[in-house]
């Protein structure tokens with residue numbers, strides 16, 4: 001790059017910074033990097049930064065003496081179609097106060113810090129996805145909402161992994177909201193909603209699934225089952241927050 005174009009770019013960055021100062025997307029306090037949270041807001045989330053299940057990322061109590069490859073009872077006992085799952089933080093009042101406006105109120109500017117946190121959540125797993133797949137929305141839902149929040153979260157993750165976003169290989173049928181259902185009912189309700197429509201894009205692929213929240217794990221589990229049947233090689237999942245069962 002010539003000195004002149006470097007100079008021009010510097011001028012442009014300074015003008016942009018002057019016109020659009022970087023502020024925390026939650027509280028509006030000045031921050032160094034565009035889209036990042038200020039320290040106070042960052043400190044309000046319950047980040048999963050302690051010992052956790054090596055496979056599904058379920059957090060262990062902070063005083064838990066875990067070895068690097070310790071598994072939770074569910075992963076130790078059963079077979080999952082997901083090779084790894086990670087979540088950035090625990091679903092609580094704070095994460096809910098961000099998720100609801102992000103998902104239903106058009107606050108899409110939250111996507112940047114949420115996806116950065118999700119990339120951080122995957123720091124201990126060695127994965128090289130071929131594609132990043134936002135959990136599909138049914139077309140009726142997409143039409144109502146205007147955007148798929150999982151696709152917004154996928155952009156930065158796709159860029160960091162150098163893997164394209166695949167939002168066309170799997171379709172989702174519309175089903176009315178689940179409301180308050182038991183764990184077993186959620187798994188039953190989601191069964192059969194996903195259909196692989198481009199199997200050649202799935203076969204032999206390493207796929208990173210992206211969603212905003214994990215409640216029972218039924219959605220990831222069903223999508224992974226369908227992808228595995230279509231010949232996916234490895235399947236991982238990442239969410240911004242996850243529900244943690246009360247001990």
Ligand SMILES: [Zn+2]
Pocket residue numbers: 024025026027028029037038039040041042
């Ligand atoms: Zn803030």
Ligand SMILES: [Zn+2]
Pocket residue numbers: 053054055056057058071072073074075076
């Ligand atoms: Zn586990």
